Amino acid sequence: MSQDAFIAAVEDWLEHPEDAAAEAALAARLRAEPTRATELAALWRQHRRLHVLLAPADPGALAGSVLAELAGRSRPRIAFASGGRQRSASTRRVAARGAPARSWPRRLAALAAFLLAALGLAMLATEPESAAIVLDGDLRRSDGAPIAGGRLPAGSAVSALTPALLRFPDGSTVALAAGARLAVQPAAGLAARLDDGRLTATVTPRGSGRFAIATAEGVASVLGTRFTLDRAAGRTVVTVDEGHVRLTQGATAIEVAGGERGAASVAGVARLPHDTWHSTTIGDLRPAAVVRGAGPRWSLSGCGGDLYANADQCQFIWRDLDGDGVLTVRVAAITPTTEKMQPFWSKAGLMLRCGLRPEAANVAVLLTAGQGAGVQWRSVASGETADTWPLPANQRYGGGGPFAPGWLRLTRRGDEITGEHSSDGLRWRRLGSARLTLPHRVQVGLVVASHLAGLPTAAEFEHLDLLPHGGQP
Amino acid sequence: MPHTEPPAMTAAPVDPGSDALVARVIAGDRDAYEALVRRHEPALRQWLAGRCPPGADENEMAQRAFVDAYLGLARYRPGGGFAPWLIGIARNHLRLEYRRLRTAAERAQRFVTAQLATAAEAALDEPDEALELPLLRQCLDELPAHLRDLIDRRYVAGERVEEVAGALGRSVGAIKKHLFLIRRRLLECVQRKRLAGST
Numbered sequence: 322m323s324q325d326a327f328i329a330a331v332e333d334w335l336e337h338p339e340d341a342a343a344e345a346a347l348a349a350r351l352r353a354e355p356t357r358a359t360e361l362a363a364l365w366r367q368h369r370r371l372h373v374l375l376a377p378a379d380p381g382a383l384a385g386s387v388l389a390e391l392a393g394r395s396r397p398r399i400a401f402a403s404g405g406r407q408r409s410a411s412t413r414r415v416a417a418r419g420a421p422a423r424s425w426p427r428r429l430a431a432l433a434a435f436l437l438a439a440l441g442l443a444m445l446a447t448e449p450e451s452a453a454i455v456l457d458g459d460l461r462r463s464d465g466a467p468i469a470g471g472r473l474p475a476g477s478a479v480s481a482l483t484p485a486l487l488r489f490p491d492g493s494t495v496a497l498a499a500g501a502r503l504a505v506q507p508a509a510g511l512a513a514r515l516d517d518g519r520l521t522a523t524v525t526p527r528g529s530g531r532f533a534i535a536t537a538e539g540v541a542s543v544l545g546t547r548f549t550l551d552r553a554a555g556r557t558v559v560t561v562d563e564g565h566v567r568l569t570q571g572a573t574a575i576e577v578a579g580g581e582r583g584a585a586s587v588a589g590v591a592r593l594p595h596d597t598w599h600s601t602t603i604g605d606l607r608p609a610a611v612v613r614g615a616g617p618r619w620s621l622s623g624c625g626g627d628l629y630a631n632a633d634q635c636q637f638i639w640r641d642l643d644g645d646g647v648l649t650v651r652v653a654a655i656t657p658t659t660e661k662m663q664p665f666w667s668k669a670g671l672m673l674r675c676g677l678r679p680e681a682a683n684v685a686v687l688l689t690a691g692q693g694a695g696v697q698w699r700s701v702a703s704g705e706t707a708d709t710w711p712l713p714a715n716q717r718y719g720g721g722g723p724f725a726p727g728w729l730r731l732t733r734r735g736d737e738i739t740g741e742h743s744s745d746g747l748r749w750r751r752l753g754s755a756r757l758t759l760p761h762r763v764q765v766g767l768v769v770a771s772h773l774a775g776l777p778t779a780a781e782f783e784h785l786d787l788l789p790h791g792g793q794p
Numbered sequence: 795m796p797h798t799e800p801p802a803m804t805a806a807p808v809d810p811g812s813d814a815l816v817a818r819v820i821a822g823d824r825d826a827y828e829a830l831v832r833r834h835e836p837a838l839r840q841w842l843a844g845r846c847p848p849g850a851d852e853n854e855m856a857q858r859a860f861v862d863a864y865l866g867l868a869r870y871r872p873g874g875g876f877a878p879w880l881i882g883i884a885r886n887h888l889r890l891e892y893r894r895l896r897t898a899a900e901r902a903q904r905f906v907t908a909q910l911a912t913a914a915e916a917a918l919d920e921p922d923e924a925l926e927l928p929l930l931r932q933c934l935d936e937l938p939a940h941l942r943d944l945i946d947r948r949y950v951a952g953e954r955v956e957e958v959a960g961a962l963g964r965s966v967g968a969i970k971k972h973l974f975l976i977r978r979r980l981l982e983c984v985q986r987k988r989l990a991g992s993t
Contacts, residue, residue, distance in 0.1 A: 325971065332970035334906065336955060338848040341904070348905035361906070362913035366844040367930075367977045373843040373852065374927055374934075375949040383853065384831040387860045391824065456829040471818060471826060488828065611939045613946070622935040622942075656932065779935045 326350065331361065335368050385492075451490075452477070452506035453513075458485025458497065475506035481518070492525040493532055499745040511535050515557075519746065521549045524564075539570040539585035546579075549784075556586045558593070558786070560617065580616060597640065598766060598785075604634030604679040608777045610769070612636060617786065621669075622779035624769040628668055628687075628697070629706045632679035634774065637672065638785075639766030646789040648673075648731045648765050651746060653781040655690040655725045657771065665691025666772035669780035671731040673738055674764045675702070675757075684755045685768060686729045686740025690778070694727065696740035696753035709753040725780075731765065746784070812876035820867055831860050834880055840927050841881055842888075847914040848907050849899075850891045859884040888918060926984060929991075933983035941976050948973060 330347040337343045351358055451472035459482040460468050473479065473487070481497040487505075488494050489512055497503060501518030513520075514535045524532045524543050533542035534550060536557040541550055546564025550557060559566055560582045568575050568583045570590045577583035582593040598619075600612045610623040619638055626634025642648075648671050657667045670687035680703040688694050695710035728743040737756050741749040767785060771778035812833060818826035838859060842852045862883050863870075870879055892915040899908035934942065947953045947961070959969045 325967070328971050328974040329967065332955060332974060338907075341902075344904055344906045351906065351909065358909050358913070362910055362917075363981055364974070364977050365848070365910055366914075366917070367981050369846060369852070370843045370927060370930055371945065371949045371977075371980075373839055374930060375946070376952065383835050383856055383860070384828045386853075387831050387857055387864070388824070388828055390857065390861050391827070391864055454825045456825070456832060471823065471829075486829070486832070488825070609939060611935075611942050623939070656935070777936060 327354075327357065331364060335365070453487045453489050453495075456486040456488050456494070459483045460485050460497075473505045476504070478502070478504045478516075489532075491532070494523045495534075496521045496523075500748070507535070511540075515550055515552050517552055519549065519551045521547070523547045536585070538587070539568055539590055542567050542569065548577075551786075556584060558582060558584045558788075560786075593788075598638050599640065601637050601639065601677050603637050603677060604632060605774075606634050606636065607774050610636035612638070614638075614782070617784050619767055619782040619785065620779070621767070621769045621782075623777045624779075625771045625774050625777050627666075627772050627774070628672075628685060628768065628770045631699075631703050631705060633681075633683070633770070634679065635672075635768050635770040637674070637677065637764070637766055637768050639672075639674070639677075639764045640787060641762050642673070642733065642765045642787065642789060643762050644789070645733050645735070646765065646787060647733075648785075648787050649728065649746075650767060650785045651728050651783045652688045652725045653783050654779070655688060656779040657690045657776075665689060667770070667778035667780075668772060669725070669769045669778075669782070670729050670767070671740075672766065672768040673731060673733060673759075675760060677764065678702070682757055684731070684738040684740070684757065686731050686742070686752060687768075688725055688727055688729060688742075690725075694729070694742045694752060696755065698738070698755035698757065700755070700757050707755075711752050733759070733763070733765075813872040816867060816870055816872065816876065819864070827864055830876070834877055835860075837877060838880060838884060842884065844926065845888060845914055845918060847892065847895055847911040849895050849911075850888070855884060855887055855891065858887050862887070885918065889915065926988075929984045929987045930980060932987065933980050936983065937976070937979075941972070941979075944969070944972055945976060 327350050330343075330350045334340070334343040334347040347361075351361065452475040453473040455468055455471040455473065460473075460479045461482055462468065463478050463480070468477075468479065479502070481499055481501045481503070483499050485497045485499075485501075486494060487497070493512070495503075495513065498519040501520055502516040503520065504514040504516065506512060507514045511533050516536070520534070522532070522534065522543070524546050533540055535541075536550070536552045538552075538557045541548070541557075541559050543564060543566045546566060547562040548564075548566050549560045549562070551560070552558075559568055559577055561577045561579050563579045565579070566577045566583070568577055568585055568590050570585050573590055575583055575590050575592055577592065584591055584593055598615070600610075602610060604626055606623065607625045608623040609625075610621055613620045621636055621638075624636045628635050650671055652669050655667055655669045657665050667690040668685075668687045669689075670685055672683055672685040674681045674683040680699075682699050682702050682704070684696065684698040686694070686696050693710050695708055697706055697708035699706045728746040728749075730741040730743070730749060732739045732741070736759050737754055738759075739754040740752045742752050743749045765787065767782055769778065769780045812830060815826045815830045815833070819830065835856065838856050839852055842855055846852050846855060859880060863880050866883070870876065892911045895911040896908050899905075899911065934945065937945065944958065944962075947958045948955070953961070955969050955973070956966055958964075959966045962969070
């Protein structure tokens with residue numbers, strides 16, 4: 322049997338495993354050469370793993386179908402805890418039948434317990450419907466108390482101590498970043514009010530009515546979409562992944578479509594510039610970079626080179642910035658690929674460059690795979706690179722890694738560039754600043770370098786965001 | 795160093811967050827079960843990834859496991875780890891599924907499906923899939939750009955072989971051969987990394 326014929330039969334069947342003809346053709350090959358069966362089994366498993374890894378299922382879809390199936394079934398039997406052991410309700414009934422007659426005090430205690438339970442059920446029955454349900458995360462009321470029973474009545478004001486997930490009665494979900502403060506259903510027609518921080522809403526399409534979230538600067542109302550709302554320093558930015566969002570302030574409103582961003586502040590509402598990023602290889606990268614992504618999410622691998630000394634080798638995802646601006650990103654992962662890369666100086670972060678030549682002056686705020694976070698800069702073209710690492714790995718992870726995930730921010734004000742780090746995107750720590758003589762137009766964006774030519778590294782970024790002109794819309 | 799978070803299946807068995815959710819479900823809060831499903835779904839899918847034979851869908855197997863887990867929550871012992879308990883349920887479902895598929899395949903003379911159901915059952919207790927996937931991701935990242943592009947087109951974009959061939963101006967046969975060889979290369983790469991990690 323020729324190898325090509327076997328390959329063709331395998332590929333036809335992998336594409337159409339339900340097709341009897343494709344299976345018969347492959348079976349004929351296998352019968353002729355039975356030793357291939359083990360190879361086929363391994364290839365099938367690899368094929369399924371690639372599907373799971375590269376085409377992950379829609380998060381939440383399975384939960385929806387599981388709950389739909391359970392909707393017609395009875396709830397699980399109640400388990401009673403006693404002295405560290407548990408018995409199910411049915412086990413308890415069996416045990417009770419075989420038990421001797423109870424004494425009067427025990428009967429009275431049982432009656433009291435029954436009445437208390439009945440009272441509790443009656444209270445539950447009259448409890449108003451929750452405005453939202455906490456699916457995950459640690460949410461606290463304004464007095465610091467935890468949320469009882471995971472249910473948020475209308476008007477509740479909460480803070481997220483950890484990333485948290487809420488579900489609203491129509492099935493829409495809101496993911497809160499740690500540190501976000503939210504009021505649930507603060508007024509008629511509003512699902513929530515974001516007082517501070519970041520949320521991502523996935524809104525179920527409705528037949529009528531709108532899902533609306535307010536901030537101090539405006540109202541974002543949507544009809545079946547997914548968007549992120551970010552409120553900080555008197556400014557609200559909406560980033561729309563799918564569908565449309567109407568951003569309203571008083572009588573003024575703008576429509577923000579999928580892939581676009583809008584902002585609201587005391588100055589009004591405005592559409593932010595479209596996110597168009599360029600990808601450029603700087604210097605001689607070995608291996609070359611593989612770049613995937615767009616807008617706020619990027620994945621880079623390869624990138625065999627270093628950012629240091631008199632010239633750089635790196636992959637740069639960039640845009641022009643005229644004047645001042647703030648660049649922010651969450652570094653989701655940095656992955657050095659072999660132990661040879663110890664002590665893990667692979668770098669991923671944000672960079673401002675005066676041009677795309679390898680020797681260009683630049684400033685970068687960086688996370689490393691094992692050496693912490695810091696700022697480095699080359700003050701003049703072809704000059705030496707200086708650096709500072711005020712947040713080494715051993716201060717935060719006891720000498721271990723990896724350092725990601727973490728947030729980085731690079732701010733240009735005039736000729737001063739400042740790099741900051743945050744573990745949650747809300748509370749920032751200044752890592753260092755550099756003062757360079759800068760042209761009005763510079764290039765800013767993401768940068769990845771493995772530290773060692775010939776060895777690859779990979780990094781994943783989320784929430785890449787450039788706010789020009791000091792962050793005003 | 796893998797850049798995916800270690801899934802819950804390989805984490806320490808003590809899982810107070812899941813135990814608290816189980817307690818809420820048992821107390822009658824069905825919505826808490828949604829949170830449990832969301833929490834454990836990625837790791838369960840990873841565990842199922844290399845174990846489902848053709849004809850057994852990961853989604854369906856995962857759903858069956860979660861539904862059965864819900865109905866049997868009274869048997870769950872807090873402190874024992876919800877993830878391993880859930881895996882045990884999924885394992886039982888898979889065993890039944892292998893038998894059903896083998897019987898149906900033999901009746902319909904579907905030789906390949908029967909063979910793969912047998913192979914999948916033999917691999918049921920092999921090392922955790924969750925350990926394989928980070929290695930596979932590393933191997934993917936090491937692929938040359940043109941090979942990675944082929945894989946992305948086929949699996950990320952979901953293009954058919956004919957579509958990939960048309961887009962790249964290559965013959966269908968050449969694309970099939972490339973895909974086959976890339977998968978084999980990835981298998982060898984994962985095996986090499988696994989061996990390197992165990993020594």
